Amino acid sequence: MIETPKNLTRNILLGMFLGFLVGSFLYYSNFIPDNLLNFIKIYVFNLGSGIFINLLKLLIVPLVFFSLVSGISSLTSMKSLGNITIKTIVLYLSTTAIAVSLSLLIGSVFKPGAGYSSEVAPPEKLPQGQGIYETILDIFPSNIIDAMAQNQMLAVVFFSILFGLALNKTNHLTNNFSESFEKLNTVFMQLVIMVISFAPIGVFCLIGKFVITDGLDIFQEAFKYVILLIIALLIHVIFTYSLILKIFTNLSLLTFYKKMKDVAIFAFSTSSSAATIPVTLKTVQDDLGVNKNVSSFVIPVGATINMDGTAIMQGMATVFIAQMSGIDLTLFQYIQVVILAVVTSIGTAAVPSAGTITLVIILQQFGLPLEAIGIILAVDRILDMLRTSVNVTGDAAVACIVAHSEGLIDKNLFNK
Numbered sequence: 001m002i003e004t005p006k007n008l009t010r011n012i013l014l015g016m017f018l019g020f021l022v023g024s025f026l027y028y029s030n031f032i033p034d035n036l037l038n039f040i041k042i043y044v045f046n047l048g049s050g051i052f053i054n055l056l057k058l059l060i061v062p063l064v065f066f067s068l069v070s071g072i073s074s075l076t077s078m079k080s081l082g083n084i085t086i087k088t089i090v091l092y093l094s095t096t097a098i099a100v101s102l103s104l105l106i107g108s109v110f111k112p113g114a115g116y117s118s119e120v121a122p123p124e125k126l127p128q129g130q131g132i133y134e135t136i137l138d139i140f141p142s143n144i145i146d147a148m149a150q151n152q153m154l155a156v157v158f159f160s161i162l163f164g165l166a167l168n169k170t171n172h173l174t175n176n177f178s179e180s181f182e183k184l185n186t187v188f189m190q191l192v193i194m195v196i197s198f199a200p201i202g203v204f205c206l207i208g209k210f211v212i213t214d215g216l217d218i219f220q221e222a223f224k225y226v227i228l229l230i231i232a233l234l235i236h237v238i239f240t241y242s243l244i245l246k247i248f249t250n251l252s253l254l255t256f257y258k259k260m261k262d263v264a265i266f267a268f269s270t271s272s273s274a275a276t277i278p279v280t281l282k283t284v285q286d287d288l289g290v291n292k293n294v295s296s297f298v299i300p301v302g303a304t305i306n307m308d309g310t311a312i313m314q315g316m317a318t319v320f321i322a323q324m325s326g327i328d329l330t331l332f333q334y335i336q337v338v339i340l341a342v343v344t345s346i347g348t349a350a351v352p353s354a355g356t357i358t359l360v361i362i363l364q365q366f367g368l369p370l371e372a373i374g375i376i377l378a379v380d381r382i383l384d385m386l387r388t389s390v391n392v393t394g395d396a397a398v399a400c401i402v403a404h405s406e407g408l409i410d411k412n413l414f415n416k
């Protein structure tokens with residue numbers, strides 16, 4: 001197995017802490033000249049984090065392609081692929097439905113929007129999201145190079161499966177060509193490690209950039225909404241995932257959460273499940289012992305369609321805005337919110353703030369004032385970081401459950 005750099009988690013945490021410290025020092029100190037501050041902001045924080053995110057993104061498409069192709073081309077039974085697909089989709093959709101229901105419940109009991117009035121100006125232009133129709137159509141690319149260039153994960157996954165199947169069926173004619181894909185996959189995993197070794201610096205720049213841009217005052221607006229949302233996210237991670245992991249696998253929860261630490265930190269600092277794919281894949285395969293055949297499918301698909309944290313935000317934001325505008329949602333409307341949030345979270349891109357774009361679709365459905373999205377956006381930075389960590393934890397939990405049910409998890413590796 002490929003070795004990870006030593007003390008990586010400790011160094012990433014240190015990078016995060018220093019980024020926070022330096023960022024807030026620069027933001028709040030008023031003796032540093034503006035042009036020096038600007039220079040540091042652009043050439044240290046923005047450039048550093050930009051390079052790091054680009055390097056992560058660089059790996060996503062080839063990594064997913066090679067690991068999926070090498071996994072599928074070595075499958076001996078195609079039935080297993082069908083089972084993995086069905087279980088994955090069912091688990092993803094049901095955990096998301098639980099997530100929204102949870103946030104609706106908390107939101108309607110503790111009423112974040114009751115008696116709230118805001119000073120935040122509405123956005124000039126409303127964000128535009130992509131509908132479910134386009135999302136489905138995009139799974140079937142008309143041009144794979146184009147789909148790869150645009151990081152359209154579902155299309156890349158679809159093509160990789162087809163290619164892997166064809167490779168599988170022609171291995172006897174191609175002198176076991178699939179072995180070359182195995183080798184390329186190993187090379188790309190090594191590349192992931194090389195990029196991850198820069199994570200402490202990357203995370204330093206990312207966190208510093210956030211703090212230096214917004215400061216730490218962002219919490220003041222819509223305080224109750226922010227706190228309730230964080231509580232809902234925590235409950236979902238601590239209870240829902242623990243519960244399903246216990247029910248379906250009986251694996252050690254402590255080990256699972258411990259090993260997920262790096263992935264959560266990555267998701268937190270990048271605010272993007274897509275950019276986190278290389279790290280999630282590596283952790284799920286090398287540390288949690290999930291077989292490559294499962295992880296290479298479940299993780300990229302999950303990063304694209306499974307967004308429990310996002311759904312929690314959308315549920316809470318809907319309740320918040322409804323209460324703020326004095327609109328009482330009926331039980332039937334609550335059920336509609338659950339269905340809509342599950343569907344829109346599939347269509348939400350795995351990039352920063354994408355969840356607030358698809359939130360518009362839900363608000364529109366119930367005739368809620370779209371201007372209120374200004375308040376949601378004002379506090380979204382930190383919430384996006386938190387919910388992205390939840391999103392990726394959900395992907396890994398489902399990967400463990402699916403792998404366990406297929407007998408494709410290496411328990412020794414998991415417990416190591």
Ligand code: ASP
Pocket residue numbers: 271272273274307309310348349350351352353354355356384387388391
């Ligand atoms: N940033 C989230 C993700 O990539 C999406 C969102 O909720 O905005 O998972």
